[in-house]
Amino acid sequence: MLWDRAPDADNYAGRKRAIVLKTIVFFCFSVVFFKLFYLMVIQHKGLSEKAEQQYSRAVTLMPQRGTIYDRSMRELAVNIETNSLYAVPVKMENINDVSSRLSPVVKVSANILSSRLADGKGRKSSFMWIARKMDEDMSRGAEKVKDKLKNTVGVVTETKRYYPKGQLAAHILGYTDIDNKGLEGIERRYDKHMKGQVKKVQLGRDAHGLNLANNTEEGIPGNSLLLTIDEGLQHIVERELAGAVETWHAEGAVGIMMDPMTGEIFALANMPTYDLNVPADADVSERRNRAITDSYEPGSTFKVISASGVIEEGLVTPESKFDCSKGYINVGGGKPIRDVHKNGVLTFKECVQKSSNVCLIQAGTILGEKKFYEYVKGFGFGDKTGIDLIGEVGGLLKSPGAWSGRTLATMSIGQEIGVTPLQILRAYSAIANGGRLMKPYIVSEVISPDRRIIEKSSPKVERQVVSEETAKTMRDILKTVVTEGGTAQRASIKGNAVAGKTGTAQMIDPKTGRYSSSDYVSSFVGFVPADNPRISLIIVVFKPRGASYGGTVAAPVFRNIIEQTLTYLDVPMERDENNITLVSR
Numbered sequence: 001m002l003w004d005r006a007p008d009a010d011n012y013a014g015r016k017r018a019i020v021l022k023t024i025v026f027f028c029f030s031v032v033f034f035k036l037f038y039l040m041v042i043q044h045k046g047l048s049e050k051a052e053q054q055y056s057r058a059v060t061l062m063p064q065r066g067t068i069y070d071r072s073m074r075e076l077a078v079n080i081e082t083n084s085l086y087a088v089p090v091k092m093e094n095i096n097d098v099s100s101r102l103s104p105v106v107k108v109s110a111n112i113l114s115s116r117l118a119d120g121k122g123r124k125s126s127f128m129w130i131a132r133k134m135d136e137d138m139s140r141g142a143e144k145v146k147d148k149l150k151n152t153v154g155v156v157t158e159t160k161r162y163y164p165k166g167q168l169a170a171h172i173l174g175y176t177d178i179d180n181k182g183l184e185g186i187e188r189r190y191d192k193h194m195k196g197q198v199k200k201v202q203l204g205r206d207a208h209g210l211n212l213a214n215n216t217e218e219g220i221p222g223n224s225l226l227l228t229i230d231e232g233l234q235h236i237v238e239r240e241l242a243g244a245v246e247t248w249h250a251e252g253a254v255g256i257m258m259d260p261m262t263g264e265i266f267a268l269a270n271m272p273t274y275d276l277n278v279p280a281d282a283d284v285s286e287r288r289n290r291a292i293t294d295s296y297e298p299g300s301t302f303k304v305i306s307a308s309g310v311i312e313e314g315l316v317t318p319e320s321k322f323d324c325s326k327g328y329i330n331v332g333g334g335k336p337i338r339d340v341h342k343n344g345v346l347t348f349k350e351c352v353q354k355s356s357n358v359c360l361i362q363a364g365t366i367l368g369e370k371k372f373y374e375y376v377k378g379f380g381f382g383d384k385t386g387i388d389l390i391g392e393v394g395g396l397l398k399s400p401g402a403w404s405g406r407t408l409a410t411m412s413i414g415q416e417i418g419v420t421p422l423q424i425l426r427a428y429s430a431i432a433n434g435g436r437l438m439k440p441y442i443v444s445e446v447i448s449p450d451r452r453i454i455e456k457s458s459p460k461v462e463r464q465v466v467s468e469e470t471a472k473t474m475r476d477i478l479k480t481v482v483t484e485g486g487t488a489q490r491a492s493i494k495g496n497a498v499a500g501k502t503g504t505a506q507m508i509d510p511k512t513g514r515y516s517s518s519d520y521v522s523s524f525v526g527f528v529p530a531d532n533p534r535i536s537l538i539i540v541v542f543k544p545r546g547a548s549y550g551g552t553v554a555a556p557v558f559r560n561i562i563e564q565t566l567t568y569l570d571v572p573m574e575r576d577e578n579n580i581t582l583v584s585r
Contacts, residue, residue: 064159065180066194066222068173068187070231071266071444075164077173077187077276079180082160083139085130085146087153089117098152105141106131132178133160161187163276169234171270171289172227172389172442175279184279184287186225186442189390193446193455196222223454226445228264233257236564237267241539244557245271248544254291254421255561260429260527260536262459263438265387268422292385292392295418296521296540299505300355300487300550302414302424304431304474306364307352309375312470315366318349318477322359329358332405337361337413353480355487355502357413364412369400372408378465379427380437381419387440395419414505421523425538428500428525431474432533435466475499479530491524491555493562499533500526500558502550507543519543522553528562537561 068077085106092098099113106113117128130153134142139155146153161176174185182191197220237255245253257267270290274282288294310316327342339357343350351359364372376382382397396418398407410416422440430437439460446455466474478499482492487502503523506515523540527533539554539561547553 063196063198064221065161065176065196066224066447066449068194068225068227070227070229070234072230073226074231076169076227076229076231078162078164079159080162081157082133082135083142083155084132084158085134085142085153085155087117087128087130088151089128092117092152098149101145101149102130102153105138105145106134107138133158165231166275166277167273168231168238169229169269170273170276171287171291172229172234172268173276174390175276185289185389186227189388190225190443190446194222194225196220221449223449224447225443226447228259228266228442228444229268230266232568233565234267234269236561236568238269238271238273240557240561240564241269241271244539244541244544244553248541248546248553250541250545250553251543252285252290253542253557254540255538255557256291256421256425257535257537257561257565258425258429258440260432260438260533263426263429263440264444264459265440265442266535268442289389289391290542291421292387292389293420295393295395295420296507296542297415297417297505298419298424298523299414299503299521301428301501301503301523301525302417302419303352303355303360303412304428304478304501305375305379305381306360306367306372306412307348307477308379308431308466308470308474309367309372310348310363311473312375312466313367313371316348316363318347318473320348322346322348322351322356322362324351324356324358327358329361329409331361331409334406337409349477349480350485352477352501353483353486355481360412361409364408369403369408372412373400375465376411376417378437378463379430380462381417381423381427385420385422385426385440387422388443392422393420395423414503421538421540424523424525425536428527428538429533429536430465431471431478432499432527432536433471434468435464435471437462437465475530475533478526482526487549487551488524488526488555490551491526491558493528493559493566496528496562496566497530498526498528498559498562499530500524502555504548504550520548522548522550524550524554524558526558535562535565 064079067075067079070076087098089095095114095117096110099110099117102113103110131138131142142155146155159180161180163173172185174182174187176182176187181195182188187194237257241253241255244250253271255267255269256265258265268291270288272286274286279287323345324339324343325345328336328338330336337357341354343354343356346354346356346359348359348363376397382394384392384394398416407416426437426440439462441457444457445453448454478501479497480486481501482488482498488500491498491500501524503521503525505521507519507521508514509516509519521540521542522544523538525538527536537558539557541553544553
């Protein structure tokens with residue numbers, strides 16, 4: 001019986017072992033299946049991202065920034081390709097050795113590099129910039145060290161903002177940072193138009209971390225800008241300003257040229273200036289755009305406001321007589337205000353021609369506080385001009401309620417008010433164009449990468465500040481300033497009549513809060529041809545030494561610039577004044 005049952009027992013044991021084995025196999029298969037399901041389905045996204053981080057590194061780079069052109073499509077700001085050096089610290093076996101090799105190339109001490117490549121706890125990152133947008137010498141060195149250090153460092157191509165004219169129009173254009181983001185001037189004001197959309201560079205690695213390469217995903221280039229600036233006129237203005245600063249050992253100077261009919265800015269310059277390609281080498285004072293950011297007391301150039309007001313209101317005619325024989329006038333119980341030169345009885349036209357303080361104070365008094373303030377505001381003072389540059393100030397203008405007993409008198413001759421050079425030029429341009437206050441602008445067109453015009457600026461009249469008749473009368477009066485007997489004979493130009501006004505103003509001594517006896521602002525502002533103006537220009541020289549009168553310091557600079565401008569525009573001296581036109585775009 002036992003013999004007969006043994007086979008059945010063996011079969012049972014075999015079946016039991018098979019079941020156990022199958023169960024184990026099934027269990028192992030299930031574990032593997034569920035593990036694969038967990039990895040491939042549930043954790044797919046996370047693991048994919050982790051793999052991407054392990055085998056590639058995405059670095060965001062800026063796209064091609066739009067080009068900036070002058071009015072004749074000459075390039076003022078462009079992009080050039082340059083190399084940037086990066087490191088992969090996690091692949092470095094000896095950071096100190098790598099740092100010692102990189103140090104002479106990037107001109108940074110090895111100790112500093114070592115501390116950057118690994119933090120204080122010795123942890124290493126998977127990517128780090130070493131030097132961005134290198135010059136040619138550094139780039140050549142980087143290529144050599146890259147080959148020696150193999151896959152621990154690499155070089156990638158980026159675009160760098162470049163200004164082919166160097167210092168030209170520095171205060172207009174501005175500059176960008178290392179990532180091509182606008183920081184100053186037009187670059188900052190129109191950054192959203194020019195920056196385009198970002199692109200990414202994938203720095204790929206194999207499973208061993210070898211064979212780094214880049215695969216670039218291109219972005220959308222930025223829009224370009226067409227300026228109203230003329231490169232040639234800008235160069236003329238800058239050169240003459242630099243000469244004036246050198247001649248008079250001045251602290252600085254400003255020059256702005258404008259089309260009085262449209263508000264287009266042809267040139268805007270400040271001295272001192274700086275090289276746009278190395279802005280970090282410049283002082284803050286060199287980068288300051290004094291044409292729109294600095295307020296100063298204008299002195300006699302401001303007399304055109306009170307003069308225009310009394311003529312517009314019919315209170316005075318050019319032939320009205322004013323007694324200036326005393327040479328001074330008492331106002332508000334303070335010190336008498338004097339004329340530079342003693343005059344007798346003058347017509348109003350002669351008062352402006354000779355820049356008589358005594359006469360213009362009387363004119364301001366006739367006009368009265370309320371009306372005078374209205375004309376000051378009407379000509380745009382106390383408010384920003386709205387020019388498309390950053391940093392503009394509105395100047396300093398007190399409301400009549402804060403005036404003292406002398407304010408009306410002193411403001412009538414350009415004291416107790418702060419203005420910018422651009423504000424003064426805009427006011428004179430209103431006299432030049434028939435009484436219309438124009439909004440100045442610098443960007444004419446915004447152009448897409450496929451050359452479509454997506455934005456276009458056009459002349460904008462802010463308001464009519466005086467009648468055409470009053471403007472014509474003022475033009476005739478201002479012409480006499482540049483003729484014999486006037487304060488600006490040195491601004492006269494053979495063959496073309498000039499209208500304008502000198503200004504000589506004492507500056508405030510910051511230490512005492514009183515007017516300085518040695519520091520002046522010398523200026524001249526005018527337009528040409530006087531009877532059909534096409535160019536208006538202001539010259540302001542700060543703290544000249546050796547002379548202070550606007551007719552001596554600033555007027556000759558005005559003349560030199562205008563004479564060269566007429567030659568540059570190919571306008572013969574004997575040609576009819578009415579035929580002056582600017583170069584077409």
